[in-house]
Amino acid sequence: MQALSPWASNARRSRGRRIAEPGLDAAQGFRIDRERIVHCTAFRRLVYKTQVFINHEGDLFRTRLTHSLEVAQLARGVARQLQLDEDLVEAIALAHDLGHTPFGHAGQDALHDCMRGHGGFEHNLQSLRVVDVLEQCLADFDGLNLSFETREGILKHCSRANARRLEHDEPGGVGQRFLRGLQPSLEAQLVNLADEMAYNAHDIDDGVRSGLIGVPQLMDVPLVRRCHDEALAAHPALAQRGARRLLFESIRRMRDAQSADLVAATRSLLREHAPADAEAVRHAPPLVAFGEAMRQAGAELKRFLFQALYRHAQVQQSTERARQVVRELFDAYVQQPDEMPPEHAAQPQRERAVADYIAGMTDRFALREHQRLTGRALFADAA
Ligand code: MG
Numbered sequence: 001m002q003a004l005s006p007w008a009s010n011a012r013r014s015r016g017r018r019i020a021e022p023g024l025d026a027a028q029g030f031r032i033d034r035e036r037i038v039h040c041t042a043f044r045r046l047v048y049k050t051q052v053f054i055n056h057e058g059d060l061f062r063t064r065l066t067h068s069l070e071v072a073q074l075a076r077g078v079a080r081q082l083q084l085d086e087d088l089v090e091a092i093a094l095a096h097d098l099g100h101t102p103f104g105h106a107g108q109d110a111l112h113d114c115m116r117g118h119g120g121f122e123h124n125l126q127s128l129r130v131v132d133v134l135e136q137c138l139a140d141f142d143g144l145n146l147s148f149e150t151r152e153g154i155l156k157h158c159s160r161a162n163a164r165r166l167e168h169d170e171p172g173g174v175g176q177r178f179l180r181g182l183q184p185s186l187e188a189q190l191v192n193l194a195d196e197m198a199y200n201a202h203d204i205d206d207g208v209r210s211g212l213i214g215v216p217q218l219m220d221v222p223l224v225r226r227c228h229d230e231a232l233a234a235h236p237a238l239a240q241r242g243a244r245r246l247l248f249e250s251i252r253r254m255r256d257a258q259s260a261d262l263v264a265a266t267r268s269l270l271r272e273h274a275p276a277d278a279e280a281v282r283h284a285p286p287l288v289a290f291g292e293a294m295r296q297a298g299a300e301l302k303r304f305l306f307q308a309l310y311r312h313a314q315v316q317q318s319t320e321r322a323r324q325v326v327r328e329l330f331d332a333y334v335q336q337p338d339e340m341p342p343e344h345a346a347q348p349q350r351e352r353a354v355a356d357y358i359a360g361m362t363d364r365f366a367l368r369e370h371q372r373l374t375g376r377a378l379f380a381d382a383a
Pocket of ligand 1: 067096097195
């Protein structure tokens with residue numbers, strides 16, 4: 001294993017776990033977190049959760065699981081070059097979407113609406129709730145009892161109201177930085193940007209595969225155009241070898257260009273601010289960042305994907321039906337909690353118990369449950 005930079009998180013100096021586990025080797029800290037995440041139930045559910053396309057629309061589209069693996073892969077590559085802790089980066093990346101509802105953002109928006117007046121629903125907070133409370137696979141306690149640094153990275157965003165609640169339950173814990181305006185570790189900052197890089201890249205691929213985006217349209221996005229032209233210049237035969245292969249090579253170059261830019265810009269920020277250690281990073285401005293030109297190029301690509309893909313009539317239509325599935329499931333379980341498994345039905349706060357249960361569902365299980373409880377199939381084409 002290569003040496004860590006002085007500002008990297010270090011498992012030996014971790015702020016520790018909420019429940020002390022004296023038997024654990026401190027030096028193995030973040031590796032243990034990663035193992036617990038990969039073996040937990042919520043992690044396996046990611047395979048049947050939507051990223052943009054509903055799970056039954058095709059076998060080759062990204063799911064939350066493949067997305068999480070791509071985020072981990074990208075983040076790990078950058079972490080190695082910056083000498084950050086790769087195990088921590090990977091643990092955060094693999095866990096960052098554990099709290100996502102079925103049907104992607106549509107599901108989360110619908111659940112948040114249902115939970116208005118009951119504390120709301122945020123997927124980042126739910127990811128933390130999964131690893132802190134909801135997982136039941138360890139012998140001695142609920143949750144995975146992860147290190148502070150992994151939990152801090154999982155909680156990417158948090159409303160002030162939720163941060164105050166967290167701070168109340170865990171003073172000086174993972175909610176504090178949202179109240180004091182501090183940064184998370186470099187590893188957490190990196191996974192945050194790797195998340196963006198991953199979905200910008202794979203949504204181009206999925207968008208074209210679905211037929212909702214055309215390659216000529218993509219050529220209006222300067223970053224994609226540049227990578228496409230470079231790919232053709234380096235491999236002229238690609239012009240005859242099929243559009244898919246050319247697109248793959250263009251996307252691969254785009255990921256590489258963004259990673260290289262991220263490494264260079266971050267190195268220069270680290271030189272400029274020279275934080276003394278991992279703790280000083282929290283009091284500095286964000287230090288993991290793209291250079292200005294790449295930041296703008298990424299923002300352009302994001303705007304394009306928003307208009308051309310996420311707002312596409314066909315995506316919107318399945319999004320609307322997905323919202324309806326979640327709303328109707330929520331109402332059904334609140335009225336008849338015994339339709340849930342006993343451990344959920346027995347929870348004292350009924351709405352929260354229902355939200356936890358629905359958030360844990362895969363797309364296809366949610367559709368099956370919806371049909372069972374309402375007698376209607378909103379996605380008649382689903383298996
Ligand atoms: Mg993500």
